[in-house]
Amino acid sequence: MTVQSDVAPGLTPARADAAAIVARGLTRTFKGGIEAVRGIDLSVAGGEVFGFLGPNGAGKTTTVRMFCTLLPPTSGSASVAGLDVVDEAAAVRRRIGVALQEIGLDPVQTGRELLELQCGLYGITGRRARERAGELLDLVGLADAADRRTKTYSGGMKRRLDLASALVHSPQVLFLDEPTTGLDPASRLTIWDEVRRINAGGATVFLTTQYLEEADKLCDRLAIIDDGRIVAEGTPQRLKAEMGHDVVSVSLDGADPAATEAALAGLPGLERVVAEPGALALYVDDGANSIAEIVRRLDRDRILVGAISVARPSLDDVFLKATGRRLEGKDQQQAEVTA
Amino acid sequence: MTEVVLLGRRAVREVIRYPEATIPTLFIPLFFLVVNIGQVSKTFPSSTPFLKGQGYVAFQLPVSLMFAVATATSGLALVTEIDLGYFDKLLVAPIRRSSIIFGRLTADLVRGIATSALVLLVGIALGASVRTGVLGALVIVLLAAAFGVAYAGFGLLVALRTRNVQATQSSFLLFFPLLFLTPNFVPFNRLSSLMETLARINPVSYVIVGLRSLVIDGWDAGKIGVCMLVIVVMGIVLTGLSLRVIARYDR
Numbered sequence: 001m002t003v004q005s006d007v008a009p010g011l012t013p014a015r016a017d018a019a020a021i022v023a024r025g026l027t028r029t030f031k032g033g034i035e036a037v038r039g040i041d042l043s044v045a046g047g048e049v050f051g052f053l054g055p056n057g058a059g060k061t062t063t064v065r066m067f068c069t070l071l072p073p074t075s076g077s078a079s080v081a082g083l084d085v086v087d088e089a090a091a092v093r094r095r096i097g098v099a100l101q102e103i104g105l106d107p108v109q110t111g112r113e114l115l116e117l118q119c120g121l122y123g124i125t126g127r128r129a130r131e132r133a134g135e136l137l138d139l140v141g142l143a144d145a146a147d148r149r150t151k152t153y154s155g156g157m158k159r160r161l162d163l164a165s166a167l168v169h170s171p172q173v174l175f176l177d178e179p180t181t182g183l184d185p186a187s188r189l190t191i192w193d194e195v196r197r198i199n200a201g202g203a204t205v206f207l208t209t210q211y212l213e214e215a216d217k218l219c220d221r222l223a224i225i226d227d228g229r230i231v232a233e234g235t236p237q238r239l240k241a242e243m244g245h246d247v248v249s250v251s252l253d254g255a256d257p258a259a260t261e262a263a264l265a266g267l268p269g270l271e272r273v274v275a276e277p278g279a280l281a282l283y284v285d286d287g288a289n290s291i292a293e294i295v296r297r298l299d300r301d302r303i304l305v306g307a308i309s310v311a312r313p314s315l316d317d318v319f320l321k322a323t324g325r326r327l328e329g330k331d332q333q334q335a336e337v338t339a
Numbered sequence: 340m341t342e343v344v345l346l347g348r349r350a351v352r353e354v355i356r357y358p359e360a361t362i363p364t365l366f367i368p369l370f371f372l373v374v375n376i377g378q379v380s381k382t383f384p385s386s387t388p389f390l391k392g393q394g395y396v397a398f399q400l401p402v403s404l405m406f407a408v409a410t411a412t413s414g415l416a417l418v419t420e421i422d423l424g425y426f427d428k429l430l431v432a433p434i435r436r437s438s439i440i441f442g443r444l445t446a447d448l449v450r451g452i453a454t455s456a457l458v459l460l461v462g463i464a465l466g467a468s469v470r471t472g473v474l475g476a477l478v479i480v481l482l483a484a485a486f487g488v489a490y491a492g493f494g495l496l497v498a499l500r501t502r503n504v505q506a507t508q509s510s511f512l513l514f515f516p517l518l519f520l521t522p523n524f525v526p527f528n529r530l531s532s533l534m535e536t537l538a539r540i541n542p543v544s545y546v547i548v549g550l551r552s553l554v555i556d557g558w559d560a561g562k563i564g565v566c567m568l569v570i571v572v573m574g575i576v577l578t579g580l581s582l583r584v585i586a587r588y589d590r
Contacts, residue, residue, distance in 0.1 A: 102424030
């Protein structure tokens with residue numbers, strides 16, 4: 001079963017070539033002067049899966065809440081499905097589906113009741129609501145649990161039901177705020193499949209995540225946000241290609257970082273060295289051909305290291321280049337970047 | 340209107356599925372009813388002029404009715420919803436924000452009718468007799484439930500303003516002075532002059548007096564009218580403030 005791409009009666013479908021989301025100088029400052037979002041400019045085309053990648057506290061959720069009309073911008077403007085999120089908030093709401101980071105389920109209702117109520121809130125009532133709820137329960141694999149109260153659902157089931165509740169009216173633009181955070185790998189893959197299926201049905205998907213793999217696998221384009229600012233934007237392939245080099249990781253395994261770095265200084269094709277806990281990341285033009293020279297230099301200076309491996313640049317490397325920090329698993333650790 | 344019906348039905352379903360949220364609110368009124376009667380029934384025998392031939396239970400019954408319906412249950416349900424994130428789901432739906440408030444108040448009406456009917460039946464079982472008969476009993480239940488709806492606006496207001504479960508829960512405590520600075524144990528003219536002054540400026544007094552008149556005096560249009568007026572004004576003010584706050588929520 002696929003999600004229908006038709007929209008609610010009376011609404012104009014998004015044109016494939018029209019920008020589904022546009023932000024211009026969008027900012028949000030909270031009480032106490034906390035600047036959560038500091039002047040964001042972006043444009044998401046209709047039918048795209050657009051990723052918004054960044055660590056906790058980067059401003060992802062605040063941006064999504066502004067797009068969803070839950071939070072007014074402090075300055076700047078944003079439009080969704082061609083409608084201004086402040087001046088035409090009610091019209092925007094009819095065209096968007098939202099699954100926020102905090103799973104918005106009512107624990108007292110069953111899955112079926114919750115979806116039927118959600119249908120009702122979007123003007124779908126009676127037999128149509130019952131049919132639509134049934135379709136969506138089948139779609140997210142919750143038909144067997146449909147008549148259980150949602151408080152008995154596992155985390156993965158709650159996420160899937162929350163996603164289904166965002167789809168009752170076949171939205172033009174779907175906002176998913178960290179849809180897989182806290183899920184086990186299997187549940188994460190299920191959500192990914194759903195996102196692909198929803199997008200194949202014609203909906204534009206705006207997805208925030210702090211998982212690099214998720215952004216890499218799911219998104220047509222992405223923006224990296226850090227400290228309220230967009231620091232990189234493009235397709236995952238282009239962003240990685242812009243790094244223009246391979247990454248050779250030298251596991252120190254007790255070796256002195258400074259001595260190792262000194263031994264490798266001036267390595268042909270070396271762009272820069274990033275010191276990480278227990279390892280050095282060497283950004284070189286040609287990783288495979290650098291290995292022999294690296295080994296020779298370490299042997300010359302009698303430095304014994306653990307493993308040496310070569311990899312193509314990842315989105316984490318893109319994030320590191322843009323912010324000076326790693327994102328995945330060690331986003332709090334400041335890496336030393338040397339030229 | 341459809342959205343109010345949908346949200347109201349959901350809130351009523353919540354009341355039915357979570358009886359543990361309603362049952363404790365019945366304990367206090369029934370406890371006070373039984374204990375107060377036990378303590379003062381000899382002091383105020385049925386020959387006491389203001390009892391007009393009835394037992395003291397008839398005099399106390401309206402106070403217990405007020406206790407039964409004046410709860411922060413809706414406020415607590417709303418603040419829990421805010422906490423869980425479901426409130427955001429409702430805010431982002433293309434509905435009027437006021438329907439979230441009116442949906443909750445629908446549940447208060449249903450809960451108020453059920454709890455006040457139960458307390459009234461207990462009062463009758465303990466010997467009270469409703470002077471205005473079955474119709475009067477119905478009016479008592481409806482007026483008590485309406486007071487519960489009006490009062491619920493306060494819990495909703497605190498929930499929306501504080502977004503804090505504890506603060507919303509303790510908002511119920513405000514009702515204690517409002518209920519005790521009234522002619523709850525004896526009529527106005529038996530209170531000390533200070534207490535009488537405070538009771539006479541407390542609007543809740545007139546709700547008690549109105550309900551009590553239906554039990555003890557018979558149909559008294561003046562007292563019932565004032566009772567209704569207080570409930571309506573209180574409802575308009577508290578619900579109006581809640582609607583104002585929800586309209587500006589995060590704006």
